[in-house]
Amino acid sequence: MRILIVEDEPKTAAYVRKGLTEQGYVVDVASDGFDGLHLATTSNYDLVLLDVMLPGLNGWELLEGLRERQATPVLFLSARDEVEDRVKGLKLGADDYLVKPFAFSELLARVQNILRRAPQQREQPLRFADLEVDPLRRRVSRAGDRIDLTGKEYALLNYFMRHAGEICSRTLIAENVWDMNFDSDTNVVDVAVRRLRSKIDDPYAQKLIHTIRGVGYVFDVRSP
Structure with missing residues (x-):
């Protein structure tokens, strides 16, 4: 399964990428909103991990652009922890919202949960x-x-x-x-x-x- 991380903080992106790669996922990283939207809409990803505060397009704008084209699952990873932010992300079409800082074990559990319930992941053995x-x-x-x-x-x-x-x-x-x-x-x-x-x-x-x-x-x- 392929996962796209859209995150402008290099240490966070490297940490998440390393952990997911060790779990067997193929992971790409984009460091700004424009590159993230381009990759998300031109490649086949099973999940997008998306920051809110990004250069270029912010996470809200990226998700809106993505939802105009396709239904790839999206998990927000953001330091914005207000209830209004979480509600906004979900209303825009995100599948989940995880507040930074987070334990990798919780991130992995949420990733696996989203992939299990995503219709496009119901592959035959x-x-x-x-x-x-x-x-x-x-x-x-x-x-x-x-x-x-x-x-x-x-x-x-x-x-x-x-x-x-x-x-x-x-x-x-x-x-x-x-x-x-x-x-x-x-x-x-x-x-x-x-x-x-x-x-x-x-x-x-x-x-x-x-x-x-x-x-x-x-x-x-x-x-x-």
Whole structure:
């Protein structure tokens, strides 16, 4: 799932982005209202986290512009804690309003709650061989066995399943799962794949993650 953060305070944006990325979400950041509205209306986001006080367009104006075009869920993150502000945000079409400062655990709970009830998030489970991923509940099972994954392992598996049969280079994996440029001197991708394999492949005869030497990996069914 993709989330857009529209926040002009760099530390807050970095804090929220890091936390959500660790939970397996793909996160983009815009630092002003104009860029935020452009991204929100030209890309497919599952949720927008929106500050009120922004350069260019403020959060109220951005939300009004967004609601003229689409119904992407919006969660306000604002230091404005007056009841009138919260009511205004909800009346303009926001799905929730969280006052700064906030605990990340509360933000995450609100994000998950919005995504659970958003109609566009009612995706069908992803199935490949005897492996199943439920995107709504973020549950993974193989051959009927429940498998517990970390946020990053879940994001990696989700990427593999959506590109089953394709050769996934380490560069593409790093860009899409870690949102970073791949450094050939780091083994972050290989370590993550090894950990994922230990959970979804090692206990089973049929292997799904296969190494393409010198390139990356392919998620496919092959003989044991």
